[in-house]
Structures are given as structure tokens and as C-alpha cells.
Amino acid sequence: xxxxxxxxxxxxxxxxxxxxxxxxxxxxxxxxxxxxxxxxxxxxxxxxxxxxxxxxxxxxxxxxxxxxxxxxxxxxxxxxxxxxxxxxxxxxxxxxxxxxxxxxxxxxxxxxxxxxxxxxxxxxxxxxxxxxxxxxxxxxxxxxxxxxxxxxxxxxxxxxxxxxxxxxxxxxxxxxxxxxxxxxxxxxxxxxxxxxxxxxxxxxxxxxxxxxxxxxxxxxxxxxxxxxxxxxxxxxxxxxxxxxxxxxxxxxxxxxxxxxxxxxx
Amino acid sequence: xxxxxxxxxxxxxxxxxxxxxxxxxxxxxxxxxxxxxxxxxxxxxxxxxxxxxxxxxxxxxxxxxxxxxxxxxxxxxxxxxxxxxxxxxxxxxxxxxxxxxxxxxxxxxxxxxxxxxxxxxxxxxxxxxxxxxxxxxxxxxxxxxxxxxxxxxxxxxxxxxxxxxxxxxxxxxxxxxxxxxxxxxxxxxxxxxxxxxxxxxxxxxxxxxxxxxxxxxxxxxxxxxxxxxxxxxxxxx
Numbered sequence: 001x002x003x004x005x006x007x008x009x010x011x012x013x014x015x016x017x018x019x020x021x022x023x024x025x026x027x028x029x030x031x032x033x034x035x036x037x038x039x040x041x042x043x044x045x046x047x048x049x050x051x052x053x054x055x056x057x058x059x060x061x062x063x064x065x066x067x068x069x070x071x072x073x074x075x076x077x078x079x080x081x082x083x084x085x086x087x088x089x090x091x092x093x094x095x096x097x098x099x100x101x102x103x104x105x106x107x108x109x110x111x112x113x114x115x116x117x118x119x120x121x122x123x124x125x126x127x128x129x130x131x132x133x134x135x136x137x138x139x140x141x142x143x144x145x146x147x148x149x150x151x152x153x154x155x156x157x158x159x160x161x162x163x164x165x166x167x168x169x170x171x172x173x174x175x176x177x178x179x180x181x182x183x184x185x186x187x188x189x190x191x192x193x194x195x196x197x198x199x200x201x202x203x204x205x206x207x208x209x210x211x212x213x214x215x216x217x218x219x220x221x222x223x224x225x226x227x228x229x230x231x232x233x234x235x236x237x238x239x240x241x242x243x244x245x246x247x248x249x250x251x252x253x254x255x256x257x258x259x260x261x262x263x264x265x
Numbered sequence: 266x267x268x269x270x271x272x273x274x275x276x277x278x279x280x281x282x283x284x285x286x287x288x289x290x291x292x293x294x295x296x297x298x299x300x301x302x303x304x305x306x307x308x309x310x311x312x313x314x315x316x317x318x319x320x321x322x323x324x325x326x327x328x329x330x331x332x333x334x335x336x337x338x339x340x341x342x343x344x345x346x347x348x349x350x351x352x353x354x355x356x357x358x359x360x361x362x363x364x365x366x367x368x369x370x371x372x373x374x375x376x377x378x379x380x381x382x383x384x385x386x387x388x389x390x391x392x393x394x395x396x397x398x399x400x401x402x403x404x405x406x407x408x409x410x411x412x413x414x415x416x417x418x419x420x421x422x423x424x425x426x427x428x429x430x431x432x433x434x435x436x437x438x439x440x441x442x443x444x445x446x447x448x449x450x451x452x453x454x455x456x457x458x459x460x461x462x463x464x465x466x467x468x469x470x471x472x473x474x475x476x477x478x479x480x481x482x483x484x485x486x487x488x489x490x491x492x493x494x495x496x497x498x499x500x501x502x
Binding site: 161162163164192193194196197198200201202207208210211212213219221238239 | 271272275276279352353389390391392393394395396412415416418419422423425426429
């Protein structure tokens with residue numbers, strides 16, 4: 001019942017393949033007046049939305065997708081210094097950057113400049129956490145309804161303050177929004193252990209899948225979180241994000257391809 | 266990989282602590298977990314910024330020592346200084362400070378030792394807006410193996426969240442069912458007086474429930490919250 005209601009709330013996108021019409025859901029981010037710029041309560045008007053990129057509409061976003069691979073390399077290989085992510089061509093990709101991947105790209109309005117991104121990968125195609133030996137104590141569940149959220153990156157100049165910046169907040173909202181609309185029920189993530197308090201505060205109900213481990217020079221922890229309207233609403237409220245931040249352009253097929261008779265209630 | 270005992274107890278802790286109803290209850294749970302490694306004392310506090318006082322959420326330190334810290338000593342505490350510069354947990358022995366006799370930092374550590382706080386483990390915490398706080402465990406002797414350290418890091422983060430959650434100021438603790446009732450009654454047009462007649466809530470609790478729903482759902486009035494809750498399927502009016 002809840003998910004059907006949410007589907008109705010999202011306007012339909014064009015039915016023709018290759019349509020150039022951009023469907024914008026309500027501009028989602030607004031702030032009270034009088035608050036300092038750069039904080040969650042900033043007076044600055046919202047200037048970006050999060051675009052869903054799948055295999056079906058990827059041709060609209062080739063340039064932005066390419067830029068996201070380069071941003072990932074700048075952040076993980078250069079900024080964090082994680083050698084395992086270093087690539088000679090300056091593009092950070094792996095075998096999960098395939099046709100099944102779903103990208104959430106934060107693009108500035110007007111300029112179309114990429115300022116952040118994230119990636120969703122179905123666990124049914126090969127759970128990414130289990131690929132890291134010794135990382136998890138429990139086997140990562142494989143299900144068409146569980147996706148892995150990773151590669152959350154933001155350009156340095158948009159990380160206005162310590163803690164969870166606005167672009168990252170919007171990407172997390174977008175992930176929850178998209179998953180709710182697509183009947184994805186849980187997300188696995190591999191996060192910095194120091195970020196665990198943020199996911200707890202946002203109401204994502206993170207459950208650890210193992211103890212923190214030292215990997216690539218950082219303390220990381222695998223978690224599984226809820227996809228829920230409560231988590232979305234708490235994230236929006238705590239980060240002062242009103243309404244949807246998602247844009248869908250062109251045809252996108254359902255993420256969960258299993259017929260789920262009886263699951264919708 | 267089958268779960269080790271320490272992993273099982275750490276996971277069990279994360280479930281139990283989120284059900285705690287008070288700071289002392291969280292404190293007892295965390296100390297029970299950490300006692301086997303020599304920890305007897307716990308403090309959960311915000312990292313003071315210049316000009317701010319030392320703000321403590323939970324603490325079972327000796328009172329005299331806590332008073333001296335709150336008054337002045339915290340400005341010279343090398344552990345607080347280190348915690349402000351890292352997000353990674355650390356043992357006291359890993360921190361560098363001026364250990365010469367008479368240095369302010371050494372005086373702080375000597376005073377702590379005189380009260381039985383001779384060794385310890387600190388977990389820095391960074392919140393959503395970058396606010397910094399920490400959980401500190403201390404005792405007569407603390408020796409952690411790698412797996413124990415990782416488990417303690419995990420449970421401290423959950424304990425910190427639980428403490429902040431139970432300490433959140435809330436004049437009216439509205440149960441989830443009561444909140445839904447208030448919205449459902451608002452949906453059919455009942456006012457506060459009519460709702461108080463039908464429920465065990467006071468008028469203030471009804472208004473607080475509406476306010477909470479408005480904040481959560483991003484709307485401005487009770488009817489708007491009720492409509493949005495109905496659309497989202499959160500209530501069945």
C-alpha cells in the first residue's frame with residue numbers, strides 16, 4: 001500500500017524511447033532564511049538535482065558518467081590515497097560498472113556540471129561485500145530486493161562543512177527515494193566506521209555485518225540498512241531537504257526484474 | 266565464517282543498547298561489555314570548543330576528579346586534544362604529550378591516575394553537522410587485542426547514539442500508536458478536545474504529536490500531516 005502510494009506520487013516519465021523531455025520532480029531543497037551559507041540551513045537556493053542513470057537512458061549522460069568515473073578516481077585514489085583504486089587512465093571503474101549498475105548523479109542546474117555521484121548494484125549479480133575476503137562475518141544476503149550502495153563521492157568544493165554535506169545528503173535521499181519506488185527493500189554499504197553515527201542519526205537502522213576492519217588504510221565497516229519512508233523522511237528533515245530530489249529522463253525499466261506477486265500490500 | 270564470541274556479544278550489544286531508556290542504563294551495558302578488559306570508568310561528552318564549558322552526557326568518574334576537570338583541567342587534557350584531531354579510536358598510550366614533570370598535560374594525567382584512571386580507550390564521534398564528541402573508557406589497566414579494540418569501537422558508537430537518543434529533550438514522549446491515532450483523528454476533522462476524550466492523551470500531548478508529524482513530514486498543519494500520512498500509508502483513517 002505504501003509503495004503503491006509513493007509510485008503514484010512520482011509523475012510519469014515519457015513513454016517514447018530517446019525522448020529529450022526532462023521530467024523534473026519537485027525541487028526538493030529549501031532552507032529557512034537567515035541561516036549561514038554552507039550549513040544544512042543555508043539560505044542558498046538549491047542548484048542541483050540527482051539524475052537516475054541506467055542502461056536504458058545512459059546515452060543521455062555519457063559525458064556526466066565519464067566525469068563520475070574520473071571524480072571517483074580523484075577522491076579514492078588521489079585524495080584518500082587508496083592504491084587499490086589507482087588506474088593509469090584516471091578512471092575508477094570495476095566489474096560492477098556494468099549494464100546492471102544504476103548511477104545517481106548530482107548535476108548542477110544550468111551548467112549540468114557533475115558535483116557528486118553514487119552507484120547502486122544488485123546483490124543478486126554478485127554481492128560486492130562478499131568479494132572482499134574476511135570483511136564480513138555473516139554471508140551477505142543475495143536477493144533481488146537488496147542492492148549495494150557505493151562510490152558516494154562529492155567534489156571537494158561542495159563539501160562545505162565537516163559532517164554530512166548537502167550533496168551527500170541529497171544523494172542519500174535519492175538512494176532511498178529510488179529504492180522505495182523500485183521495491184528495493186535493503187541496502188548494503190561499506191562505509192568508514194566513523195560515519196556510522198551519521199547513518200544511525202539519519203534513522204537508516206544500520207546493522208553491522210562484521211566488525212570494523214582496516215582496509216586500504218582506513219577503518220571500514222560493512223552494514224545493511226533499511227529502505228523505508230521513515231529513513232527517507234528523517235534524512236530529509238535532518239538535512240532540511242523538502243520533497244523529491246530525483247530526475248528520471250528517458251525510459252527506465254524496473255530495477256527489480258523478479259515478478260513479486262503478493263509482495264505489494 | 267562463523268561468528269566469534271566477541272563478535273556475537275558486540276552484535277548483541279548493538280540490539281540491546283538501542284532499547285535502553287536512560288543514560289545510566291547505557292552506561293551499565295557498556296561497562297558490562299568492557300569490564301573484562303579492565304575498564305571501570307566511562308565518560309560521554311562533547312568536545313569543548315574555545316570558550317565553551319565541558320559538557321558531559323554520562324559519567325561515572327570520581328566526583329572530585331570530574332569537578333576539577335569541568336572547572337579548568339579539561340583545557341590541558343592531551344586526550345581531548347588528540348580526540349579533536351582524529352576520527353579513529355585510540356588508547357591513551359598512543360597519544361603524545363609533554364610528559365615532563367610539572368607540565369600541565371602531565372599534571373592532568375597524574376591526577377587522573379591518582380583517582381584510578383590509569384589507562385584507557387577513547388572513541389571520537391563526529392555528528393551530522395560535524396559536531397565532535399567522544400566516549401572514553403578508563404581503568405586501572407587496559408590491554409586490548411586487535412579484535413577487542415574493533416569490537417569496542419563498534420559498541421561505543423552504538424552506545425553514543427543510544428545516549429544521545431535517550432537524552433533528546435522531549436516533553437512529551439509520544440508512542441508510535443498514539444501518534445498515528447492523533448493523525449487519523451485529525452484526518453476526520455477532530456480537534457484536540459475531541460481527541461483527548463477518545464484517547465488517554467492530554468491536549469498538550471496531542472499538539473506535540475501533531476507538531477512531530479508536521480516536522481517529520483515537512484508540512485505546516487495537522488491536517489496536512491494527516492493527509493500526507495494517509496497518502497504514504499502510515500495511517501489508515
